[in-house]
Amino acid sequence: MHSLLRSCLVLPLALLGGLGCGEDEPQTPARLTVAIPVVARVGAEPFACGRTYTDVGTTKTTYEPMDFRVYVHDVRLVTRGGQEVPVTLDEDNTWQHAGVVLLDFANKDGLCTQGTAGMNAAIRGSVPGGDYTGLRFTLGVPEDLNHGDVSTAPAPLGDTSLFWSWRSGYVFARIEGRTKGLPQHVMHLGSTDCAPPPAGQTNGTAGCANENRPQLNLEGFDLSTGKVVMDLGALFADSNLDVNASGPNTAVGCMSSPTDVDCAPLFERLGLAFGEQAANPAAQAFIRAE
Template identity: 45%
Template sequence: MAKSDWQHAGTALLDFEDGRAACANGTAPMNTALRDTVAAGDYTGVAFKAGVPFEMNHGDPTTAPSPLNLTSMFWNWRGGYKFVRIDMVPTDRREDGPKGWFLHLGSTMCASEGKTDAPKAPCKNPNLMEITLDGFVAATQTVVIDPADVVVGADLRVNAPETSPGCMSFHGDADCMAVMAKLGLGYGDEPAADQALIRAR
């Protein structure tokens, strides 16, 4: 993979916010494309994982190389990084409703000896999204990330009691029931479905 501040050792960060408006807690730099080279040949699609491999997921972000040093994408010592972070503000939100609805995907149910200790074995729910776009033609198509089909069954104006606004991937969050399967991931007793977040267009 090409060397840049956005790519390191087979892992890359896509950043579509610029720190303005509702993204005031973000950063001005953006990165909306991945760059790399492949061997000459005929290709019939593209496949990748949305997530950080276990061996890179639980290090110290303050000493990690870029882009793994972006602490706004770091969850906690046990969980590691957020693989997907989509923060939404409903335009018709209720006065007594949540200020936003957030979809944060990362590893959960990670066992460690203490709150600040990294797990020594993979988490029970690694939550790595497997993306396969058969028939993708790089010369004429684009990979699109669109959460609309993922949250279509969720009410963004309300939040399940005693949970963080939206879905944070953690077990037992009713707000996750409508979305996790659409990320291609099983959740509780809900089996995985075809992921609807990333498409070829």
């Protein structure tokens, strides 16, 4: 007995915590603080308001940014063994709230006058310690938050410029720019064909036929050195940004309508279904890990 007690007294404190001096004590894994950088690009060039980009889309047009904001949620890291581990996001009520992150790459420079001067280019939170080799998340606002009252919602869900209506909900991605052919080309991603509110309710929806929330699976993501890249050059690669293909009196670009032909190549680059075009996650090219 005296020998065992003496052994416990001389062991280093950290080792004592691990061994417990012969007792079976559950151990809480250390948590890792994570700040996952998300960078915006147009091809090989960094995205910035006030710049002009060349050789964009099928017509190799110029592109002057006007807006670039994206919501993401359901952020998970993937262990080497394939297990998904949710990232507990920091609640800062500015860029992150209730598991939702607003990534904002547009300040007030150049033609970017619609949003705020503030920008956010990171996903911040914590996870249990582990060997992580992948990252997964969903682009958009989750359904249980998508049809609330934007006028009373806390940031980043209180921005009316990122909200369509009670029925349709939030604009998951608002990307806008000026090209040679169009004074404003828009790409607004969100849910469409949403049903009226359920019986007895005055707002919300009974469900949307087209949820339009891409699932991102970024393999080979290194938590210590990796970053997420959102590339407008890749998103627009198969699109003609100089014309409104849907014709007059329609959205100039893509507003996620299932009848807007301008959306077809963009949705393919997002891995989403569009009309008779089946969802193809393997074709997703907008977002990648580096």
